[in-house]
Amino acid sequence: xxxxxxxxxxxxxxxxxxxxxxxxxxxxxxxxxxxxxxxxxxxxxxxxxxxxxxxxxxxxxxxxxxxxxxxxxxxxxxxxxxxxxxxxxxxxxxxxxxxxxxxxxxxxxxxxxxxxxxxxxxxxxxxxxxxxxxxxxxxxxxxxxxxxxxxxxxxxxxxxxxxxxxxxxxxxxxxxxxxxxxxxxxxxxxxxxxxxxxxxxxxxxxxxxxxxxxxxxxxxxxxxxxxxxxxxxxxxxxxxxxxxxxxxxxxxxxxxxxxxxxxxxxxxxxxxxxxxxxxxxxxxxxxxxxxxxxxxxxxxxxxxxxxxxxxxxxxxxxxxxxxxxxxx
Numbered sequence: 001x002x003x004x005x006x007x008x009x010x011x012x013x014x015x016x017x018x019x020x021x022x023x024x025x026x027x028x029x030x031x032x033x034x035x036x037x038x039x040x041x042x043x044x045x046x047x048x049x050x051x052x053x054x055x056x057x058x059x060x061x062x063x064x065x066x067x068x069x070x071x072x073x074x075x076x077x078x079x080x081x082x083x084x085x086x087x088x089x090x091x092x093x094x095x096x097x098x099x100x101x102x103x104x105x106x107x108x109x110x111x112x113x114x115x116x117x118x119x120x121x122x123x124x125x126x127x128x129x130x131x132x133x134x135x136x137x138x139x140x141x142x143x144x145x146x147x148x149x150x151x152x153x154x155x156x157x158x159x160x161x162x163x164x165x166x167x168x169x170x171x172x173x174x175x176x177x178x179x180x181x182x183x184x185x186x187x188x189x190x191x192x193x194x195x196x197x198x199x200x201x202x203x204x205x206x207x208x209x210x211x212x213x214x215x216x217x218x219x220x221x222x223x224x225x226x227x228x229x230x231x232x233x234x235x236x237x238x239x240x241x242x243x244x245x246x247x248x249x250x251x252x253x254x255x256x257x258x259x260x261x262x263x264x265x266x267x268x269x270x271x272x273x274x275x276x277x278x279x280x281x282x283x284x285x286x287x288x289x290x291x292x293x294x295x296x297x298x299x300x301x302x303x304x305x306x307x308x309x310x311x312x313x314x315x316x317x318x319x320x321x322x323x324x325x326x327x328x
Contacts, residue, residue: 006156006157008080008152009157009293010069010077010079010293012066012072012081012082012162013160014063014161014164015063015064015135015137015143016083016085016118017118017120018061019060019123019278020121021057021059022055022125023127029132047134051122054122062318064279066081066083066094067319068192068283068285069081069098069101072286074326075287075308075328077293080105080106080152080156081105082105082107082149084107084139084140085110085118086138087109087111090120091117107149117138117139119138119141121135122134123278125278129275131278141167143165143174144174150181153181153187154187157187158187158189158289158293159178160190160191160285161178161190163192163195163199164194164195166202166205166206166209179209183213190215190218191210191214191217192219192285193219194223196223199223200226207243214243215245218248219247220252220281221249224247224249227240240259250280250281254269256306258301258302267306269306269309272313274313275313276317278313279319283309284306284308286308287307287309291303304328311324
């Protein structure tokens with residue numbers, strides 16, 4: 001157990017991805033054969049074919065945990081990030097972007113690996129604000145236990161892990177290592193489930209990791225139902241309360257539910273005009289954790305999460321604009 005004050009309030013670990021955003025019609029989206037709101041893993045040729053058919057409107061640093069790191073940092077949280085980029089131009093731009101946000105990014109780029117570029121995520125946004133993602137993982141899936149920097153984890157009050165990174169066995173090993181290092185230092189471990197389809201691919205592995213290693217779990221309603229293989233939300237919450245000390249579930253316009261042991265808090269959100277839901281869950285988790293690090297009540301934490309998410313979904317892209325002034 002560490003007796004020293006943490007160097008960072010929050011460490012985010014996840015897929016380091018450059019986001020490519022475009023607005024498309026529902027008909028065009030259907031032509032790509034993806035379920036609206038889903039995330040589909042693609043190869044480089046598929047990425048090229050999709051990009052040829054769309055009009056790119058925005059290119060920015062992205063990735064779920066990276067988006068959370070940016071929002072948290074903008075809210076006054078001392079933040080670090082670990083993720084794998086390639087030693088290419090996109091990797092350099094991603095690194096510069098994170099550092100410009102005041103986020104410590106000590107990860108070492110992937111070197112000497114011909115043909116593995118920095119990851120890209122094509123985000124297609126339909127008129128209802130729904131985002132459907134096609135992700136070429138590239139260098140980010142080369143994240144291994146060796147990339148888990150022990151001093152950074154031990155020096156962070158909370159280590160926040162991105163479920164999207166869970167696909168590869170070596171990344172799952174990295175998660176367990178990060179959780180072990182955090183707990184040995186007396187710190188907390190948070191996980192966001194990220195995607196219902198990812199959970200379905202690794203349901204048993206996720207259940208084991210959650211019950212063994214996670215203190216704070218973030219999910220949306222679909223993800224928590226997928227994790228516990230039920231259609232009953234209350235049943236899923238009951239199972240969640242048996243696995244983690246603190247469970248936080250977002251429900252879109254219904255707000256959020258915070259489950260702390262046997263105590264449930266339903267926290268409403270204010271309606272906003274939805275432009276793009278990209279990064280909504282990422283911003284919510286960041287807002288919640290920013291408040292949590294400042295010892296706010298659980299209801300206050302969820303309210304901050306709702307406010308951060310509301311700001312992000314009212315604009316294009318997964319990160320706040322320069323007018324974002326929410327503080328924890």
